[in-house]
């Protein structure tokens with residue numbers, strides 16, 4: 001028996017589960033894992049006018065003052081009016097629209113009550129919760145605490161290659177229905193891309209394998225999907241042959257899969273991407289970050305929990321170009337990547353995420369991708385909770 005035959009016959013750990021009791025932290029994280037940084041909106045959308053947002057079930061308002069972005073709990077402690085309905089009456093503060101309670105942006109303390117005069121006795125005795133804020137990748141990120149703990153540095157959580165290497169990027173932030181875990185699982189799901197996306201315009205001229213043999217490899221904070229063997233057509237006993245190849249699609253590469261790019265095309269790889277030595281082209285890390293490495297660019301998806309029923313899809317495409325090559329990237333991104341990849345292709349995923357209804361579920365061999373991601377989340381979150389004790 002060859003190794004391949006053996007793998008085909010050995011049931012993988014993690015298949016056949018009906019519920020999520022194996023991963024209690026993950027099961028409980030319907031509204032997201034607290035204790036992480038999340039991208040909320042584009043930096044350019046945070047202005048002197050406060051706006052309402054929601055992450056991990058927390059209602060927050062974002063406002064910019066003196067060039068800095070601030071995040072406050074979006075609820076006036078007086079009578080519960082959203083502070084995002086208010087506006088700024090004094091620099092460094094935000095006033096509630098109803099009775100003019102005025103809070104400091106940096107510490108949330110009640111600094112003045114306009115309708116109670118300068119000697120209002122309640123000043124300094126009330127505070128609105130504030131959230132740590134950072135700006136990265138052209139977005140405002142907010143730390144959602146577990147229990148009032150100080151945040152870890154955001155750079156520890158970003159994909160390592162985005163911390164100090166120069167890059168250009170294009171992206172979309174779309175509010176989407178469906179639980180964030182379904183979105184993350186869909187992103188990392190081994191089995192779906194070659195079948196669901198075979199009809200997408202993005203894949204119009206590129207054949208996808210019928211199926212793969214996949215191994216999962218852990219490296220640092222990430223788990224990688226490693227494609228060991230690709231099968232471009234398959235004979236299904238008693239049914240016939242099935243293949244995604246068509247005469248108008250490029251032939252699949254003959255060379256061995258390079259592990260960069262999902263068809264294993266042996267193209268020249270960008271030196272920054274090559275230097276990362278990714279074991280596989282798809283990887284996922286906490287708190288729901290997907291990284292798909294192609295030969296010339298990397299695509300990221302951040303699944304930001306809004307509440308238990310909806311999330312924000314943040315799709316970012318990064319190219320490590322400098323100088324004139326950045327113009328080529330922008331032309332390509334705005335010309336078609338944004339519409340075909342971040343639009344129509346990703347829209348197929350959005351439809352599946354909205355329609356997913358699990359658990360109960362009955363997993364199959366490629367779902368080792370899902371169970372490994374859940375195990376990673378379970379382990380990392382357990383360690384985080386232990387550290388806070």
Ligand code: FES
Pocket residue numbers: 076077078079080081096097098099100101
């Ligand atoms: S409800 Fe905010 S000031 Fe009264």
Ligand SMILES: [Fe+2]
Pocket residue numbers: 186187192193197349
């Ligand atoms: Fe997909």
